[in-house]
Amino acid sequence: MDYIAHIRESDQEVQTVAEHLLETQQLAEIYGDKIGIRHITGLAGMLHDLGKYTTKFQNYIRLAIQNPENPPKRGSVDHSTAGGKLLYNLFHIQPQGAFDQQDFMNKGLLAEVVGNVIISHHAYLQDFLDPNLESKFLDRVRDRKLEGFDHAVALFYEQVIEETTFYHYVNQAGAELVRYMKRDDKTETELKMMFLTKFVFSALIDADRTNTRCFEENNVKGDISSNEPMIHQKLFQTYYEKLMVHINTLQTGLNASSSIQQLRKEMSQQCEQFADKPSGIYTLSIPTGGGKTLASLRYALRHAAAFEKKHIIYVVPFTTIIEQNAQEVRKILLDDANILEHHSNVVMDEVENIDGESNELEDAVVNTRQKLKLAKDNWDSPVIFTTLVQFLNVFYASGSRNIRRLHNLSESVIIFDEVQKIPTHCISLFNQAVNFLKTYASSSIVLCTATQPELDFVHNKLEIEPDAEMVHDLDFVIEAFKRVEIVDKATDVSMDTEKLADFVEQRLADEPSILVILNTKTVVKNLYHRLTEGSSGVPVYHLSTSMCPAHRNHILDKVKQHLANQQPVVCISTQLIEAGVDISFTCVIRSLAGLDSIAQAAGRCNRHGRDEMKQVFVIDHEEEDLGRLKEIKIGKEITRKMFIDLQRDQACYGGNILSPQALEVYFQKYYTELETNLNYFIPELRKNMTELLAANRSENTYYRSYYNERGTILPLFLANSYNTAADYFEVIEDHTTAVIVPYGSGAKEGKEIIADLNGQQSIEDLSSLLRRAQQFTINIFHYEKQQLDQNKALVSYLDGKIWALTEGAYNNSYGLNLENDSLHDGFIL
Structure with a gap:
């Protein structure tokens, strides 16, 4: 009898369970090899659909095929529990008599990590212990009775892998777990296991869906070739050569001998020299207008070639315009096919029933829902531009669409552009994820901004390298790039929309181009309407995240055309224009906000230093409702106090509100003010997300409560709440x-x-x-x-x-x- 895993829609060809398990195992091994855990991920691949060997499931599939117009009820058969149950039965129940306690613990941890991944592959990782002191994991692998389970296991040993070979494979996986644990002696076991579980889950989800898609498309070669890393290496070398042609053109142009251009050249060369250092976490603090995008790309391509990295990933703030950086890079590399822009998940990610009973029909018979799930969305492109929201979602958001991409963050060069924009409630989660990528995933990280935040000042520190800064003599460089003066009008008087419109129209008498940056979309839209109703005749444009990327690009192109032709123009924008946009106005008006935002806004004024000095006016807009924008509100008040300090003592902060000393003070005050929120506090649970994900048993209040209520310890090595944490996680707090x-x-x-x-x-x-x-x-x-x-x-x-x-x-x-x-x-x- 052929045990069916999938039926191809086009020709009704069958993929057997054995074929699917072995092919998924092969892919999962390739993904796991990136961090030295090929047998751990392979174990998940070979066991994930063990439950399809039951007679009940086979009858279910055949009935669905025979009655496409009236298929059996979705979710009436559970096939995803069996593999996890097998691991639990074999390696988690303590043997009698003499045994190796350490080996038992290692195999138990392995059974929990891989078992959780297997039972969750149609939903999201389960809680080992949830806020109700229940274990969904134990409910599945220990307590659930599975009809035909023993027969399915016998078929697995007969058709997929012989039993003694299987035990040998598990021993190899156990040895990998030991090596993984020893790689870092500073990190708690639970945090290590959390990231290991998520990496294995990513590898399984992508391997399973990739194999199913390749079968459906009749792609006999599959989707992974053994020479893919070599292809990427050749691409990166070609890209580097194209980039250097472009850089050499800039360095021999009309303004090549200017002091600014010479500084850009020196910083670009310093980035290339830095590329020979081992992978780690580094900072690149080139001032705004200093050629940051090209310098970081030069580092990335050189480092990727030297250390055989698989991907170059640009991560930009969730409020910025990623297509600007991508467009600049595309013009140089001339290769659209291998450059991916990923702004957001267009498809709603179905968070399926956690009991493993919700997607069995779609898993066997390809339909519209299954096609959406299988559509290639796994970040396997050589060059990727994405947002901070998407990066954090990969590690922490619910559903399987996000986490599928996690394994492709390994062996990469990851450039965080304008890294100061990390939401404060995500600081610890960000630091922990980036530390994992550095320590375990062989990735090199660049924190790229003119306003470096103090990410090693907080409790869960970012493990930045000693002597991490790529740019030499940074104070001199910052002074050399100074092109604006900050004019404080915020501490004197506030403005409403009408007064601000009058102020803009007054400034137009002296300045041909004005950028106004406000804190909320509502006041941006109101000012836009007020100015378009005016009689100045100057073109007025609007920018906000209420516009799609193509629309924003179109508007920016129009604005840039006015600027290039030296025609009068006004642009009203939210803070999205502050990062990643190469644009320069003769005057900027910025609503009072965090000091980093003011520094970024200043970077849109006299950007290329064509005028000796221009003004950035900081105003206080009284109609902005910051009630739901806590971080902006706190940043605004800290900046206001620092302006007052400078009024009282002109030598304060080195006499410059945007000096490195001022920014250091600002970020330390900012993180201190928000200290209780840095670990992602969840008011409903009165817990930090970091505790849900990685607290050890002695600090886990759920674990202690379980013991106090039941009089027995939880019979698991891990007690963390992955599913609950994912349910509460949002980078932007409003869904x-x-x-x-x-x-x-x-x-x-x-x-x-x-x-x-x-x-x-x-x-x-x-x-x-x-x-x-x-x-x-x-x-x-x-x-x-x-x-x-x-x-x-x-x-x-x-x-x-x-x-x-x-x-x-x-x-x-x-x-x-x-x-x-x-x-x-x-x-x-």
């Missing part, structure tokens, strides 16, 4: 939904993408469509989604997994329109 917007009318633009969602798509076409959709997606808050629903402005596609706006809900001037009453062409600028 958002990605929606595709009908911006643009070309063949590859938003309207066309939305129209294509109605058609039948292959997995390959769907992967391409979702990649294109990145440029035409915005994220909306829950209250916005409710209002759009009420105004009939949302349309769902592909079984409710993808959302799109109607045309009336998107305005061609300012983006999202909750009222759904925009004219087709928007406002004329």
